[in-house]
Amino acid sequence: MMRIWMRVLKSVFFLAALPGFSGAHDLWLQTNTGVVRTGDAVHIDCMLGNHGNDHRDFKLAGKPGIETIKNLEVIQPDGSRKDIRGELADLGLAPKEGFLSTRFVTSRQGVHLVAHTSDRVVNHGTPVRSLRSAKCAFVASDLLDKVPAGLKGFDKPVGHPVELVVDTDLTRIGPGTPIAVRLLLSGKPVEGVKVSFIPRGATLKEGMDPDHERITDKQGGVSFAPKVGTYHLIVAHIERAEKGTLAGESYESTKHTATFSLLVPQKCPCCDD
Numbered sequence: 001m002m003r004i005w006m007r008v009l010k011s012v013f014f015l016a017a018l019p020g021f022s023g024a025h026d027l028w029l030q031t032n033t034g035v036v037r038t039g040d041a042v043h044i045d046c047m048l049g050n051h052g053n054d055h056r057d058f059k060l061a062g063k064p065g066i067e068t069i070k071n072l073e074v075i076q077p078d079g080s081r082k083d084i085r086g087e088l089a090d091l092g093l094a095p096k097e098g099f100l101s102t103r104f105v106t107s108r109q110g111v112h113l114v115a116h117t118s119d120r121v122v123n124h125g126t127p128v129r130s131l132r133s134a135k136c137a138f139v140a141s142d143l144l145d146k147v148p149a150g151l152k153g154f155d156k157p158v159g160h161p162v163e164l165v166v167d168t169d170l171t172r173i174g175p176g177t178p179i180a181v182r183l184l185l186s187g188k189p190v191e192g193v194k195v196s197f198i199p200r201g202a203t204l205k206e207g208m209d210p211d212h213e214r215i216t217d218k219q220g221g222v223s224f225a226p227k228v229g230t231y232h233l234i235v236a237h238i239e240r241a242e243k244g245t246l247a248g249e250s251y252e253s254t255k256h257t258a259t260f261s262l263l264v265p266q267k268c269p270c271c272d273d
Helices: 002-017 019-024
Strands: 026-031 035-037 041-049 072-075 081-083 100-105 110-123 127-141 162-166 179-185 194-199 213-215 221-224 231-240 244-246 249-251 253-263
Touching: 026 110, 026 127, 026 231, 026 253, 041 110, 041 127, 110 244, 110 249, 127 162, 127 249, 162 231, 162 253, 179 194, 179 231, 179 253, 213 221
Parallel strands: 035 127, 127 253
Antiparallel strands: 026 041, 041 100, 072 081, 072 110, 110 127, 162 179, 179 221, 194 213, 194 231, 231 253, 244 249
């Protein structure tokens, strides 16, 4: 019996080491700041994890392989897109430790969206089509002490099959300020889906956490007021019994995952005037 269990454990560890196995985790993007002076650099990190507590823990678990990042771009204020996937560096010492990172030098004032999307078949015993969207945003401002009000771009969908869209000016947020978010599937709002707002370091309650989770309305919308200034990971999952074939691979169901990370300041830096 002991030998049988050892074989089972070895099989589990082997599967966890496969590149496709990381599809069971969530991928998110985050920056070191929400506002930067125009002309300065922003560090963009590509993280993998959020696997515990039913994808609600905001913890690293593994590391995305650079070869799996097929699409990573910065959408600039004028609408132009810059591909930055070729500039990613591996900051981990071991194959499954750390994360990927790069830097982006701003040249225009305004809202910048960082976006990643993937569409592939993963297999953890059953082939599943995994469509993922990861986004974050930052603002470049000519003056840090006078960030322009009413900046446009946070609420602009980028065209992912599934994505979270923020309808709030993220330069005017802080603890207690409601943040409005919409969940879109094929460009249309999705009703009845749980959206989690996970502060870094927090442990959400099992099942439904009323302090950190909301259900989307008919417009796909939810609203959440953070209690503390820290990173927050916004996550939504949609699972459908949709079968098909992708790039010659058959799948038995489809899982849509959308993430949006944001850095909530402890005090809104733009609301003192």
